[in-house]
Amino acid sequence: MRINWTLITIPVLLALSFWLMDGLVNDWGRLSGGGQNLIVFINESLWPPDWGVIEPQAYPVCTAYPPFDFTCSTAWIGMTETIKIAFISTVFGTLVSLPISILASRNLNPIFITFPSRFILAACRSLPSIIWAIFFVILVGLGPLSGILAMTIYTVGYLGKLQYESIEGMSNIPLESADSMGLSKIEKAIGVVIPEQANNLISQTIFMFEYNVRHGTVIGIVGAGGIGYYINLYLKFLQYDKVLAYLIIIFSVVIIIDFISIYARSFFNDEGDINPPKWISVLIPQWVFESR
Amino acid sequence: MNSTVVDINELTIGYSKKNPLVEIPRLEISSGEIIAITGPSGVGKTTLIRTISGLVRPLKGKVSLFGKPFGVRPKRGSLGYIPQRLGLVRHASVLHNVKLGARAGNSNPYSIFPNKEIRDLCLDSIRRMGLSEKIYEPIRRLSGGQQRRVAIARTMAQSPKIILADEFLSELDEKTLEMVKTEVVEFVRKESSTLIVVEHDVSRAKSIADRMLVIDDGRVNPFISQITALEVKK
Numbered sequence: 001m002r003i004n005w006t007l008i009t010i011p012v013l014l015a016l017s018f019w020l021m022d023g024l025v026n027d028w029g030r031l032s033g034g035g036q037n038l039i040v041f042i043n044e045s046l047w048p049p050d051w052g053v054i055e056p057q058a059y060p061v062c063t064a065y066p067p068f069d070f071t072c073s074t075a076w077i078g079m080t081e082t083i084k085i086a087f088i089s090t091v092f093g094t095l096v097s098l099p100i101s102i103l104a105s106r107n108l109n110p111i112f113i114t115f116p117s118r119f120i121l122a123a124c125r126s127l128p129s130i131i132w133a134i135f136f137v138i139l140v141g142l143g144p145l146s147g148i149l150a151m152t153i154y155t156v157g158y159l160g161k162l163q164y165e166s167i168e169g170m171s172n173i174p175l176e177s178a179d180s181m182g183l184s185k186i187e188k189a190i191g192v193v194i195p196e197q198a199n200n201l202i203s204q205t206i207f208m209f210e211y212n213v214r215h216g217t218v219i220g221i222v223g224a225g226g227i228g229y230y231i232n233l234y235l236k237f238l239q240y241d242k243v244l245a246y247l248i249i250i251f252s253v254v255i256i257i258d259f260i261s262i263y264a265r266s267f268f269n270d271e272g273d274i275n276p277p278k279w280i281s282v283l284i285p286q287w288v289f290e291s292r
Numbered sequence: 293m294n295s296t297v298v299d300i301n302e303l304t305i306g307y308s309k310k311n312p313l314v315e316i317p318r319l320e321i322s323s324g325e326i327i328a329i330t331g332p333s334g335v336g337k338t339t340l341i342r343t344i345s346g347l348v349r350p351l352k353g354k355v356s357l358f359g360k361p362f363g364v365r366p367k368r369g370s371l372g373y374i375p376q377r378l379g380l381v382r383h384a385s386v387l388h389n390v391k392l393g394a395r396a397g398n399s400n401p402y403s404i405f406p407n408k409e410i411r412d413l414c415l416d417s418i419r420r421m422g423l424s425e426k427i428y429e430p431i432r433r434l435s436g437g438q439q440r441r442v443a444i445a446r447t448m449a450q451s452p453k454i455i456l457a458d459e460f461l462s463e464l465d466e467k468t469l470e471m472v473k474t475e476v477v478e479f480v481r482k483e484s485s486t487l488i489v490v491e492h493d494v495s496r497a498k499s500i501a502d503r504m505l506v507i508d509d510g511r512v513n514p515f516i517s518q519i520t521a522l523e524v525k526k
Contacts (some may be wrong), residue, residue: 081436087399138453168361172381173375173377173378174379174380174381175376175379176347176373176379177373177374177379177380178392179347180345180346180371180372180373180456181369181371181372181373181392181393181398181452182349182365182366182367182368182369182370182371182451183392183395183396183398183401184369184401184402186402187392187395187396187401187497188456191381191384191388191391191392191395192392194379195383195384195388196381196382196383196384198383199383288463
């Protein structure tokens, strides 16, 4: 009789998790009040979101006229700063990580080159961006510069790993042809690897930008600039309705970036000419709308 | 006198010592020759040209290119290889792919500036393969036959001394097949290159080859295929 390992593995893993959790949690009774606490928290502190965050600040005096005076609001100032930090660090991080990831790919280079390259990427990735941010706040002081440096280093480590894994997964045949022709390693990287992997590399870079936007909110908490600074401020004053408004704004920006990502990748699909995706496909899969 | 470009001596090829595919006691291929390797599928034709190209290590014996032993890379651009699955960069344009070959054959690896001569060479090869209308088209949008012609154009732009081609005439309609055959043979004669073709269709192989290497399916020795060289009478 053939054993269905999936049916055995999943219950075993679940049982193991619950057993480990039981060792960590000493009072299961605390779960019973969780739902009620959530309802009270939402009703009294969280809902409705306070959209005062998109109104212009009292100081400094806003020079923009309505309806553009929202550009003087903390939400606009914080969000644009976060997007700028994320954009700059994604560009710098990609430019640094791409050559390192090519060196780190085992299908392109021998082990004495791949190993040190992977070591560099792992070192950049081993600390979360918030720890890098604390480190750079100490080094260069409060503000966006420390945020840019922290996120650039993290981007190099994280994106570099995604890139070399996708390069290692590419078909060997174009590389063999290039080898037979006698193309140099640089020509092979620029002429074969990067164009062949364009779809994945673009998708990963946009994903990294989106990741940096989301994490820009976290690093702001330690004083590295962006919308996180304001979130931290209102968390300290327990003004959760304002925090919720900021979170909704971040969520909207992430969705817009996701849409841009889908659209950009549609140019590099194997199918060639395909219809541009619908914006709603960010939330609901595209095939739902395809009747054919 | 034509010099020997490929020299094979007591060669056994395959992917594992337990299961060798083909045994070749002695084979010399001279410059300017067109050789067709035929035989049933799975017999080791592709493995043979992959071994000649340096991609597969021989199990036993010697194979040398331009007098250099296996493992020593021949001069940049002197070897052109058209794999069965073509090895094109699918997301890049026809011109980009052909330029890779032209660069390998005609420029130093460190030149970074656009070169008009290389571009003209690429456009000429693309025109000879009848793809002038598709210069900027990405490979993934071309048909199988068109992709095959891009791979041939890439090799022609490279002008290698040895061309190894695996089933390079398949997926072509009759008219295009004749055009491609004429262009390739004319190119090989003009450049005094050596063309080694893997071709399962015997009549097609005969139509272009000076010499045919027939790999049998192990009738002499049931475990290892043998190779027979036949002159093609024109």
